[in-house]
Amino acid sequence: MQQVRYFLTLCEELHFTRAAHRCGVSQPSLTIAISVLERELGGALFDRKPSIALTELGRVVRPYLDEIARNADHAREVARTLTPRPVADRSARQAVDSSDHPSN
Numbered sequence: 001m002q003q004v005r006y007f008l009t010l011c012e013e014l015h016f017t018r019a020a021h022r023c024g025v026s027q028p029s030l031t032i033a034i035s036v037l038e039r040e041l042g043g044a045l046f047d048r049k050p051s052i053a054l055t056e057l058g059r060v061v062r063p064y065l066d067e068i069a070r071n072a073d074h075a076r077e078v079a080r081t082l083t084p085r086p087v088a089d090r091s092a093r094q095a096v097d098s099s100d101h102p103s104n
Contacts, residue, residue, distance in 0.1 A: 001072055003037040004065045006030050007045065011062060014052045 006023055010030070013019040020030040038045050045058035054062065 001069075003033045003040075004069050004072075006033045007037055007065055008062075008069055010034060010046065010052070011054065011058070016052070 002023075006019065006025075009022050010016065010019040013022065016031055017027045020027040023030060025033075034045065041057065041061060043057045044055050045061070047053045047055055
């Protein structure tokens with residue numbers, strides 16, 4: 001999933017160092033991840049010289065990778081709603097709720 005996010009960020013920045021900074025990783029780490037994704041997809045996603053630009057393959061796969069990222073975000077949101085809160089969170093919430101509604 002990180003490779004997809006790195007790819008999408010690099011699509012926006014068109015600059016490896018800025019994209020790496022936005023992703024919170026080193027530039028070599030981002031470059032390696034993009035290279036691995038390119039190997040997995042069977043070709044270069046970016047032309048690197050004279051400046052960074054999407055290749056035809058990059059332009060074709062971008063909407064699919066964008067959809068994957070959106071679906072992953074949605075899956076995380078759904079999982080959060082279905083995952084019970086830790087006991088400490090529930091105890092704190094119960095304490096707040098009981099202070100809002102004092103018993104008679």
